[in-house]
Amino acid sequence: MKILLIDDHKLFSQSIKMILELSENIKKVQLVDNFSTISEITFNDYDIILIDINLTSLYQDDGLTLAQEIIDNGYSSKVVILTGYSKKMYEHRAKVMGVAAFWTLRMFL
Numbered sequence: 001m002k003i004l005l006i007d008d009h010k011l012f013s014q015s016i017k018m019i020l021e022l023s024e025n026i027k028k029v030q031l032v033d034n035f036s037t038i039s040e041i042t043f044n045d046y047d048i049i050l051i052d053i054n055l056t057s058l059y060q061d062d063g064l065t066l067a068q069e070i071i072d073n074g075y076s077s078k079v080v081i082l083t084g085y086s087k088k089m090y091e092h093r094a095k096v097m098g099v100a101a102f103w104t105l106r107m108f109l
Contacts, residue, residue: 001027001047001048002026002027002029002045002046002048003020003026003030003049003050004032004041004043004045004046004050004077005029005031005032005050005082006051006052006055006063006066007031007032007050007051007052007058008054008056009052010031013033016050017031032058034058036060038069038070038073043073043077044075044076044077048078049077049078049080050082051066051067051080051081052084054084063081063083064081064090064093064094064097067079067094067097071097071098079098080103081099083105084104084105085104090102
């Protein structure tokens with residue numbers, strides 16, 4: 001399995017990458033630390049795309065908008081929101097747009 005992680009918090013991203021790489025089922029974990037348009041990333045190279053909602057210093061829009069763009073463009077990757085925000089409105093919006101999963105950090109603490 002190949003995973004792409006899009007998050008503007010480098011320490012958090014590195015930590016998640018290290019944990020994911022412990023799994024024998026995961027072949028590759030790639031971190032995105034800078035891009036301006038979705039055309040710069042080959043999303044179909046990944047099975048799962050993990051996206052944070054808050055991408056303040058990384059992207060022009062929030063993670064939900066980015067997820068919607070990925071889904072609307074028909075990429076085959078599964079989009080998963082991984083966030084510290086546990087507000088139901090975010091989860092509802094993510095489900096309506098068709099993300100594969102919505103994970104809050106509270107699930108892991």
